[in-house]
Amino acid sequence: MRAVDALMECLKAEGVEVVFGLPGGANLPTYDAFYDAGIRHILVRHEAGGGHAAEGYAKATGKVGVAFGTSGPGATNLITPIADAMMDSVPVVFITGQVRTELIGTDGFQEADMLGMTLPIVKHSFMIQHPLEIPRAIHEAFHLARTGRPGPVLVDIPQDLSRADIPYEPVTDIRLPGYQPNIEGNQKQIRLAAKALANARRPVLYAGGGVVNANASEELRALALSDRFPVTCTLMALGAFPAPHHQWLGMLGMHGTRAANYAMDEADLIVAIGARFDDRITGKLSEFAPRAKFIHIDIDPAEISKNVPAHIPIVGDAKNVLARLTAEYATLEADRGRLEEWWARIDGWRRQYPLTYEDSADTEVTPQYAVQAIHEATGGEAIVTSDVGQHQMWSAQYYDFPEPRRWINSGGLGTMGFGVPAAMGAAVGVPDRTVVAICGDGSVQMNAQELATCAQNRIPIKVIILNNGFLGMVRQWQELFWDNRYSQVDLGQYPDFVKLAEAYGCTGIRLTDKTTLVEDLRAAIATDGPVVVDVRVTREANVYPMIAPGQAARDMVG
Structure with missing residues (x-):
């Protein structure tokens, strides 16, 4: 069979239920194999969205996530999710297309040295040099991703090798003598x-x-x-x-x-x-x-x-x-x-020193109260993803998580734009649980295009934007440590998130009144399909308490 058909057999043998990806010239043979493979494929709108979706799937399920990209920019768009998965120990196998072998090293069209670029940010990587290597490389990639300290593994496959015919035999033994994680403890x-x-x-x-x-x-x-x-x-x-x-x-x-x-x-x-x-x-x-x-x-x-x-x-x-x-x-x-x-x-x-905040005296929604309202509206039972910034910290502080794998965020790399695609992946992996993405108005725009993916595939995530019109965490640091010199952090009120949601085929809702917020959120969460909720919150609220950079824990402020 073709090497790409063998690749599909390997994915099925590994129990892969879904793949997030985007086709292009170098991985066209692989996408031809998808046509008959019987594996669910979700067409994302940007490879970074696909990579983060695979992370969200892996974090919510504990299984290995899978993301595909083509060569050149398709592959380089995966670099941020790869680095993110490395920092947070997320088991994801990234499979990228590569230019034909005779073009490697010639600066051919859409050529990128993914092996060299990703060397510091993967647990392991494979550059396929012969089509017969593909089945074993795929199985070894999954083994490496899920065992020991989990992490991302890259498999880069030149186009001509992927379409070659090979004698396929299932790989049932994985022997890596140089890789023997110690799991017992002394x-x-x-x-x-x-x-x-x-x-x-x-x-x-x-x-x-x-x-x-x-x-x-x-x-x-x-x-x-x-x-x-x-x-x-x-x-x-x-x-x-x-x-x-x-x-x-x-x-x-x-x-x-x-x-x-x-x-x-x-x-x-x-x-x-x-x-x-x-x-x-x-x-x-x-x-x-x-x-x-x-x-x-x-x-x-x-x-x-x-x-x-x-x-x-x-x-x-x-x-x-x-x-x-x-x-x-x-x-x-x-x-x-x-x-x-x-x-x-x-x-x-x-x-x-209880964890507390000063609530508004009128109907204005404070961001801390918004998170508490989300907790009440979901009964604390949702899977919650977040982007990165103030909203992430408020979510961590005020949404009590009763079980593991209910809180999915980007920690080590701190990747803005993580929340929406990660929620998408989590909802695909755990379809019977409500999935809420708590986002900032700055972060959400970095991968908002995946709302189209959710609408097309009827993935019913609920995106709740704590909209303060700022790059909030940067603004907070400029206030506290840079003498209130607000440089390039004011986002204004753009875009209109309700219209943006509707343009992507989602339901859009705007909420501004704290007195009805819990019930309004319950109604939004009960709405079918993907929903975007624009919650207008206090513009210049800060996240406290806080250890200032370079200070000791005993010197917390706020």
């Missing part, structure tokens, strides 16, 4: 960690996105409840521990709660699970958690002690390690009263 280190927990008087469990990737939320909850261990989560881990819960301190980091950040600052033991101590968490690194010893659990050995030295490093899968750590802790005779003083301190911070 039992001696786990025993030491359990003893450290038993002796700690001010412990904090600090969960990152790796807990969600490992499907380890139940194990995290079991460890937390094996004693009264306080739990905080990064932006990427929201939902890994149920909110609200008495042991839940809220999100930590630059816009986290004071209770979470102050607890980290005064902790004597921090157990980091699937987290990487990035700058948005630590603030000024030299002053981060100065009293603490660190247990660091991560499946990627490169993350251990990368930013913060680990006193007890444990390389392994979070699900396996947490279960064994909880079992080991249960065998110890820990003083169950030793945490009383610690909880009294934490509860004092909660009372003194």
